[in-house]
Amino acid sequence: MSYHLATQQNVINWIRGLASENPVYFPEKYGHASYRFAKVEADSEIQFEHYTPTVLPPVKLLIPAREELLSFRKHSDGKTEINPTLDESFRVIAGVRPCDLKGIFLIDLFLKEGVADAHYLARRENTALIGWACTAPCDSRVFCAAVDSLHHSEGADVFITPLKNGDVLLEIKTRLGEKLAAGTDWQPCDDGPAKKVGVVASMQEPFGRTFPVGVQDIFKKVAKNWKSPIWDKHVERCFSCGTCNLVCPTCYCFDVNDDMNLDVTSGNRTRTWDACMLPHFAVVGGGHNFRPDPAARQRHRVKRKFEYLPEKFGHGAVCVGCGRCGRQCTAKIDIYDIILDLINEGERS
Amino acid sequence: MNTAASRYDRIARETFIPQIGKIVEVADMTAKDRFFRVVLENPLGHRPGQFVMVSVLGLGEAPISISNGPTGDNILEMVIRRIGRLTRAIHELNVGDELGIRGPYGSGFSLDDFYDRDVLFVAGGLGLVPLRSLIVPVIAERGRFGDITLISGCRNPAEELYRDQLERWTTDAGMDVIRLVDSTENMPWKFGTGLVTEPIPKMTMDAEKIVVALCGPPVMYKFVIKTLMLRGVKDTQIFVDLERRMKCGVGKCGHCQINNIYCCQDGPVFRFSDLSAIPEALQ
């Protein structure tokens, strides 16, 4: 809606100000070489410099690993009361990279489609997103440009693009963004779009890993390969541990479990992340497993990202190219390699 | 903020929050299958072939087929087989006990696909339960259909469901009922033995006019469909009712996804022609 210019220090002060009023999550370095979205405290370091994608994508702040869906209580008069458990608290997630914005944008599509997911909606609609454009690849594993997520900014309330001179261009994209920016001393900027184009033009080429064909052609190649030795090849080392699903910004499958308190009259129902790579994901009541074989599960995962969901929703690849799954796979299986093999397989046949 | 709060609460109540149903009748159908009639707070308003998510609060929830015809009242009938933790617990319940019910969910059968056609129902084991929700309204409007045949098969005589109902359908529903068991296992049985596929080649059948509704264990589908196709029945004339693991019923949890379709929303009833390009559907 409007463009502004500010120094990085302005922006850092602004975020600190926001954090004094609301929970603000920002990428923080931790462990040996990892980052995570953590709540900004008074002594938190805020830096927009280089970072590799966080262990878990920010969308997981909106779909916690374990969340209560409802609680119930049987009253002494025999009536059972059931109430949904909803988190409508306000939060800001800042420093969200385009790949992760695309992830949230896609999850919005999936969970709002048809019958909306009330628990997600309650969190999402009470969350402000402050995006931060990438000007250099996070590391050698990303392929965001190849799956069209490098320039994604939809869904951000404020989107920040770093400029060559060290200052930043701020794009206020929503009413909520305007509210967050109220009282800042940013300079209005008339040629915002042109400045953005300039930044994009000066970005390195190629940006991260690339595919020899475009996204639409990848879909065709993936759709063509049902029976292919490629599926077997890439699960030889698979542990079926589900890591690739659990760290994915576009995975949202869940399991539901009930618990009864020891008073035997009250309890709750929770949902937890599930993963289609886990061996028992497609087991039905009678014990039949519709995908007992890791290769079939891998095929399902890849096709979900590059065929099924793109077809159903029409918003491009449902893989944002962040590289988390490949980076964190203990068996060194990388969806990039699988797609590349599928593309080349198509060439041969 | 208040209006927003009620909005999320309302959506949650429409989706993940079950209504309470009271069990008003329980009857054993076989050693492991039990019939339940449940009275709900609100009308069920279901179509044939739809399912509900049934929960025992504090224990869990699972998709269960609706077995009564679409009457529009607040009665829900189910036949539940004891196969897991939840169904075992449901079997412990008696008249007056409560069940959590969400739904109905799924596409179900549309009677429009069956009017003016010959109808063949093929049920394997528990598959008769969801098919019953279609057979009942078909019989109710008997005059609007051509020949009606039901092939119902199960493992042995003791496992046959809806015995009284099958008797009545045989005598006064204007329907050919073929009752089969894989093996009599030395139990008394006055009907046929064999697989549900076996009567199909021998049936008098107008392959152009017939519509088939099929429900049973995964292994049954491939063989029945193959046999039907050999008789010249087109894949557009075959409807199948699939079983998948489901945790939400509203296309979110991902468990029932088969290729690009969600069993809970796009199914569980599918026209077979919509599945023929989907290899995992009948595996």
Next chain:
Amino acid sequence: MKPKVAFFDFASCEGCQLAILNCEDILLDILNLVNLVEFREAISEKAPRYDIAFVEGSIHRDEDIERLQNLRSRTTVLVALGACACNGCVQARSNFVAPAVNYEAVYGEDARNRVQVDADFWSLWSHTRVRPLDAVVKVDAYLRGCPVVPAEFLHLVKSMLRGTTPYFPPDAVCVECKKNGNECVLERGETCMGPITWGGCNSICVNNGYVCDGCRGTLPHANIQSHITLMREHNIKDEDIRSRYRLFLGAEPIGRGV
């Protein structure tokens, strides 16, 4: 009727029973729902029959086998409590050492020489294969880990009280590790048994900066070959890989095979 619950132990440190005693916040509530008839760590009372027997410890000697079989015949449900009972735990390492060598390590060379000539001690040598409970009797449920996880114990007790089967998903430790947002142990340059190990522990060791040692046993679908390849890629010597496997899995077929 409250179910009669009893605790028994074989070769173990009794730490799992202590872990349960440590659940102070829920213990009294549980005791209201069950009738605890035998618990050496807490009370002492004998009953002829039990509804649920929690059995800690691994099986070493012939008299252990007899006692366990007797227990089995007197209980409706038998729960293997902790790593010793589920998969042999650390003491199963002795399965790979000759009994005499073990004896010498503990009691010295003189003692070893003495008992070898004294027929009264010979039976010692036949007693040293360490087995989990299910190598001897049927086990109805497993509470894995060294020590057991209170949340799993609670789930099991609640399930038993409701007459349902407890469910412990066969997921790798990695699942909970990711849910906890942990940096992967491999990222730290260390190796981990997590990818092949039964989860349910909430990845407690990794959460606290350690690595997974596999105390909860291997998953039914564990890809052992891949795990060994992974260890080798991290320049772990085969000898050390074997040692990692034998630390907790010495009584499992896989521990013997690596």
